[in-house]
Amino acid sequence: MSERGEQVAERDAALLRERGLRVTQPRLAVLDALERAPHADAEAVHRALAGAGREISVQSVHNVLADLTGAGIVRRFEPERSAARYERRVDDNHHHAVCARCGRVEDVDCVVGEAPCLHAVAPAGFTIQAAEVTFVGVCADCALAA
Ligand SMILES: [Zn+2]
Ligand SMILES: [Zn+2]
Numbered sequence: 001m002s003e004r005g006e007q008v009a010e011r012d013a014a015l016l017r018e019r020g021l022r023v024t025q026p027r028l029a030v031l032d033a034l035e036r037a038p039h040a041d042a043e044a045v046h047r048a049l050a051g052a053g054r055e056i057s058v059q060s061v062h063n064v065l066a067d068l069t070g071a072g073i074v075r076r077f078e079p080e081r082s083a084a085r086y087e088r089r090v091d092d093n094h095h096h097a098v099c100a101r102c103g104r105v106e107d108v109d110c111v112v113g114e115a116p117c118l119h120a121v122a123p124a125g126f127t128i129q130a131a132e133v134t135f136v137g138v139c140a141d142c143a144l145a146a
Contacts, residue, residue, distance in 0.1 A: 008032065019071040026056055030064045034074060034088050039096070039105040041083040079105060079134055093117050093130060099139035108135055 012031045013023045021027065033048040034040060040048070046061045065086050068074035075090045079098045085105060095108045095117070110117050118131040138146070 008035070015073060016071075019073055021067060021071050021073075026060055026064050027068065029054055029056070030061060030068065031073070031088065034086055038087040038089065038107075039085045040087075041085050043083065045086070077132060077134075079103070080136075095131075095133040095135065097135040097137060097139075099142055100136050101138055101142040104139045104141070106139070108133075 009028050009032070012028050015031075016023045016027055029049055029052075030045055033045045037044065037048060042058065042061050042065055045065070046056065046058045049056050049061070065074065065076070069076045069086070072090060074086050074088060076084050076086055077096065078084045079096065082098070082103055089107065093110045095110065097106045097108050098104070118133065120128055120131065122128050
């Protein structure tokens, strides 16, 4: 592993410990894959790890992603007509733009600047804490190809 890779792994190991998770190679590998390719689904993470020569089952990837999501290290969101995607950008209330043609997902900064971002008319007694907005459109590549 390169020196930079080691530093990253150490940072991630500290993060896992801080959130009460045991440090395991699969967890570090999944975090690394999401660092390189945000908004990946479990299949894509599995492909990336397999491509890097790591033997890990798709089920294990799902388990690791569930652990990381449960610990708040990874954020999960589900674009329409797509498998759940995962990303490490968890510390803000950002939203997503999904390309209706190719499914590419890009980050959109919070519309208002703070959670819950949208001014909703909440049902009586309901406390709104966050808003998840998916903007649907056509990405730059698909617009060029049209
Ligand atoms: Zn597209
Ligand atoms: Zn995102």
